[in-house]
Amino acid sequence: MDLHYRPISPADDLTLDDSFTTDTVFEVRSAPLGFQLEPTPVDPPLRKVFPPDDDDPPADGFVAVDDELRGFISVEIADWHRRLVVRQLTVAPSHRGRGVGRRLMELALDHGRDNGARTVWLETSNVNVPAIRAYQRMGFALAGLDTTLYRGTPAEGEVALYLAKPL
Structure with missing residues (x-):
C-alpha cells in the first residue's frame, strides 16, 4: 500500500516499536577543552528498548499511514529563539530504510520554515548510532552534548547528543 502523510491528529495512537539494535556505539572521550566521539564496536550487538512514553501528546x-501507523514525527517551535524542536521521530521497524523518516522530517522542516523557525534541533543518545547516521544523512551536525542528562534514568551511562541544522 502507498503511504499517506498528514498532520498528527489528537485521535492518533502513536504507539510504535521504537527499539533498535546496533553493533556500534559512540564512546564519548573527554579532552581538556572538548569531547570526541569514537565509533566503538559492541559484541554482542546492543538492543535498546525504550520505556513507555508518558509525555503529553504532541500538538x-x-x-505516515497506510492501513495502520507506520511512522510519526512530533515537533514544537520554541518561540524565544525560533527553533524547531524534534521531540520524537519513530518509524515502524518494517518500514525503516525506505525513506519514511526522511519524508516525515521534510514535512516537519517545512512546518518549521512556514512558522518562522530558523534552526531545527534534536536530542538522541550516543548509543543510537542508526538514528545518528540517519540524521547525518539528512544534513544534521553535532551541536553539543550532555554527559549528565540521563543520570537516574533507565538510560544511565549514556550521553545525550544534540544535533542541529539551519532552516
Whole structure:
C-alpha cells in the first residue's frame, strides 16, 4: 500500500516499536577543552528498548499511514529563539530504510520554515548510532552534548547528543 502523510491528529495512537539494535556505539572521550566521539564496536550487538512514553501528546507533527501507523514525527517551535524542536521521530521497524523518516522530517522542516523557525534541533543518545547516521544523512551536525542528562534514568551511562541544522 502507498503511504499517506498528514498532520498528527489528537485521535492518533502513536504507539510504535521504537527499539533498535546496533553493533556500534559512540564512546564519548573527554579532552581538556572538548569531547570526541569514537565509533566503538559492541559484541554482542546492543538492543535498546525504550520505556513507555508518558509525555503529553504532541500538538504538532506528522504521521505516515497506510492501513495502520507506520511512522510519526512530533515537533514544537520554541518561540524565544525560533527553533524547531524534534521531540520524537519513530518509524515502524518494517518500514525503516525506505525513506519514511526522511519524508516525515521534510514535512516537519517545512512546518518549521512556514512558522518562522530558523534552526531545527534534536536530542538522541550516543548509543543510537542508526538514528545518528540517519540524521547525518539528512544534513544534521553535532551541536553539543550532555554527559549528565540521563543520570537516574533507565538510560544511565549514556550521553545525550544534540544535533542541529539551519532552516
